[in-house]
Amino acid sequence: MSLPSRFTNLGAAILDIMFPARCLLCGKQLRPGTDILFCQSCGGRLTIIRPPLCPCCGRLLPDSAASHLCGACLRQRPAFSKARALFIYDKFSAPLIHEFKYRGRTTGQQTFSALLRRSPVRLELNIPDLIIPVPLHHKRLRQRGFNQALTLARSFFPQDKQIIRADLLIRQRWTTPQASLNGRERRKNLRNAFMVADSSPVKGRNILLVDDVFTTGSTLNECATVLRRNGARDIQALTLSRVLE
Numbered sequence: 373m374s375l376p377s378r379f380t381n382l383g384a385a386i387l388d389i390m391f392p393a394r395c396l397l398c399g400k401q402l403r404p405g406t407d408i409l410f411c412q413s414c415g416g417r418l419t420i421i422r423p424p425l426c427p428c429c430g431r432l433l434p435d436s437a438a439s440h441l442c443g444a445c446l447r448q449r450p451a452f453s454k455a456r457a458l459f460i461y462d463k464f465s466a467p468l469i470h471e472f473k474y475r476g477r478t479t480g481q482q483t484f485s486a487l488l489r490r491s492p493v494r495l496e497l498n499i500p501d502l503i504i505p506v507p508l509h510h511k512r513l514r515q516r517g518f519n520q521a522l523t524l525a526r527s528f529f530p531q532d533k534q535i536i537r538a539d540l541l542i543r544q545r546w547t548t549p550q551a552s553l554n555g556r557e558r559r560k561n562l563r564n565a566f567m568v569a570d571s572s573p574v575k576g577r578n579i580l581l582v583d584d585v586f587t588t589g590s591t592l593n594e595c596a597t598v599l600r601r602n603g604a605r606d607i608q609a610l611t612l613s614r615v616l617e
């Protein structure tokens with residue numbers, strides 16, 4: 373073992389004693405060295421997404437024996453080729469997203485990265501040339517102080533910092549928060565909301581969009597549409613969670 377890693381281990385051990393790991397959901401103290409910060413009971417309530425899924429949008433198909441295109445994707449294929457999420461957004465996981473998204477709680481980052489490493493959907497995504505977090509409007513970014521999608525992209529792909537680009541896709545128009553709108557209103561609300569700042573790095577590239585929650589997919593679809601219009605070859609999407617429809 374080299375000296376630096378021995379020191380790192382020692383550092384981690386000291387940190388574990390000073391700040392014992394706690395469950396992200398209920399705060400229960402966990403045994404040191406765990407990378408997924410859920411106690412057994414909370415971890416068991418989290419619904420990890422696994423096939424069968426719609427191969428395109430990643431919708432869960434609990435009643436099917438095998439993966440197949442869902443009705444919505446058969447009617448109209450989205451601008452992204454594939455979207456995947458790690459777990460279901462429900463009453464158990466919502467506080468986790470809320471703490472992370474609105475309060476900037478960063479203790480979840482190693483958990484998110486570990487969840488991705490163990491996710492059954494991880495291998496379904498191609499290795500991208502560029503990773504682009506869904507952008508916030510600059511006014512919202514000022515209010516919140518950080519873009520949760522960028523934080524998430526960095527936690528998911530700690531080894532790929534050089535291909536994470538938060539400057540290429542811009543939210544140019546202020547939009548009503550999507551949560552209060554239905555599917556059609558969401559799509560209308562997002563029209564011309566995004567633009568590509570510089571299309572040359574995007575042209576011919578395989579892009580992975582990252583966001584926190586997949587609700588109707590309209591935000592990711594709008595981002596993918598704009599990227600495609602600017603010459604991107606393929607666009608996939610990865611979110612932390614997904615609303616069960």
Ligand SMILES: [Zn+2]
Nearest residue numbers: 395398411414
């Ligand atoms: Zn717990």
Ligand SMILES: [Zn+2]
Nearest residue numbers: 426429442445
């Ligand atoms: Zn689908």
